[in-house]
Amino acid sequence: MSGLAEILHDNGFKVQGSDASENANVQRLKKKGIEIFYGHGKAYVDHAFRVVVSSAIPDDNPELVAAKELGLRIMHRSEILAEILKQHHGIAIxxxxxxxxxxxxAFTVLDYAQKGAGVINGGVLYSLGTNIKASSKPGGFMVAEADESDGSFTNIHPKIAVVTNMDAEHMEHYKNLDNLRQAYENFVMNTPADTGVVVCGIDHHEVAALAGRVSDRKVVTYGLLPEAHISADNIMQKGAAMGFDVLIEGKRYAGFRINMPGRHNVLNALAAIAVGIECGVDLETIKKGLMSFKGVGRRFIRIGDAYGAMVIDDYAHHPVEIESTIKGTKGGFANNKVVAVIQPxxxxxxxxxxxEFAACAMDADEVIVTPVYSAGEKPIPNVNREELAKRMRANRIQNVHVVKDPEEFNSLVQTLVTNGDIILCMGAGNINTWGQFIVQQSKLKS
Structure with missing residues (x-):
């Protein structure tokens, strides 16, 4: 939402909005002259002609209630994103x-190639200091993250659609796998017939099946499987960086590198390579663009050090992501103890x-489970940190600990880590602040 607000502001619209409290996104918007209200109130929409909401906004939100009473047009965030992409050569991931x-x-590759590309992203790119950038060319490339959580990504009609993988997630919305499959199929078939491009990560069986169902569009596949149009081998890891060769229709291009750990990030890079090729970027420029990538917020970001250990913040919050992040960390730091901190x-x-959660931390040396970050949900009986830790121990995962708050977390890690260890804080909630807390406490103690 903050990215859409910023890009509308940059395109000449008067934008205002509200948030529960001050945060980095609010501060960024205020610096650009966008008026932000704290809390929610009916008066905030008095002078509005459109009200934009996300699926997270409840029906009883005062501003939404007032907008309905005033007869204002209410738009879902995906409709705004769809309009922006419609005016560009839209690329949706x-x-x-x-x-x-x-x-x-993908944006970094196009930006390095000086294509004048824009981006609307779910995380802050460190090269920009923000999660959005307007395209500098009319009708130019615009790369956007497409949110599948509520099915609204089917409102988007990109020129290039990328599907990285497809697991059973957000089933409270989809109800069953058939509905999930149909949503992804609708998304890719929203690309224009004959000229549309669908990029599919076929290492995932559901995406491979999806690729086989696409018709009247160019399909580009990528993955570590040899049958992919774009694949990788000679994959090597050094610390938090991955080196690999790229194979395109069997022809080898050596010397690619990304400054992120794990084979899952090699797959992400292959998807970006596919996008770059489809946008007319030569492979040498793509290679240099990938090497120039400076990172994105909450994706394997070093917060600092605590008690001699490196503290990493990562957004991994699904068991597949947690397992991949732990494996990627161990792959680059095989001789270091990895303490996996999981905030469900x-x-x-x-x-x-x-x-799946109970089996996702097999490769960690120590596991710490925090309370569930509710994201506004009500607790469910026997669904908590203690039950998860119990299930992990039943799976013979060693050294599983539970903590109730940052203070207890800080006390525990002091007993677990030594110089050179890695504390891997994972979750989509506020686990990053727990990592920041132990970094601060360590400084105070030293």
């Missing part, structure tokens, strides 16, 4: 995992995926 990183990498995000997700 969807999938259960890797959307933000793939969007960031939403009671419904933990309830639906309890078995």
């Amino acid at each position: 969807a999938g259960t995992h890797g959307k933000t990183t793939t969007t960031s990498l 995000h939403r009671f419904t997700r933990l309830n639906d995926l309890m078995d």
Whole structure:
């Protein structure tokens, strides 16, 4: 929402909005002259002609109630995103995992190639200091992260659609896998017939099946499987960086590198390579663009050090993401102890995926489970940190601990880590602030 507000402001619209409290996004918008109200009130929409909402806004929100009473047009955020992409050569990145990183990498490639590309992303790109940038060319390239959580990504009609993977997530909306599959199919078939491009990560069986159902559009596949149009081998990891060769229709292009750990990030890079090629960027420029990537907020970002250990913040909140992030970390730091800190995000997700969560931290040396970050949900009986830790121990995951708050977390890590260890804080809630807390406490103690 903050990115859309900023891009509308940059295009000459008068924009105002509200948030529950001060945060980095609010501060950024205020610096640009956008008026922000704290809390929610009916008076905030008195002079508005449109009200834009996300699916997270409840029906009883005072501003939404007032907008209905005033007869104002109410638009979902996806409608605004669709309008922006419609005016550009839109590139939309969807999938259960890797959307933000793939969007960031694809934009970085196009930006390095001086294509005048814009971006609307779910995380802050460190090269920009923001999560959005307007395209500098009329009708130019615009790379956008497409949110599948509420099905609204089917409102988007991009020229290029990317699907990274497709797991059973957000099933409170989709209800069953058939509905999820149909939504992704609708999304890719929203590309224009004959000229549209669909980029599919076929290492995931559901996406491979989706690619086979696409008709009247160019399909480009990527992955580590040899049958992919664009694949990678000679994959090597050094610390938090990955090196690899790219194979395109069997022809080898050596010497690619990204400054993020894990084979899952090699897959994200392959998707960005596919986008770059489809946008007319040569491979040498793509290679240099990927190497120039400076990172994106909350995706394997070093917060600082605590008690001799490196503290990493990562947005991984699905079992597949947590497992991949731990594996990627161990792959680059094999001789270092990895302490995996897991903050489950939403009671419904933990309830639906309890078995998967209970098995996702096998490669960690120590596991710390925090309370569930509710994201506004009500608790579910027997769906909590204690139950998850119990299930993990039943799976023979060693050294599983539970903590109730940052203070207890700070006390525990002092007993677990030594110089050179890694504390991997993972979750989509406020686990990053827990990491920041132990960094601060360590400084005070030293």
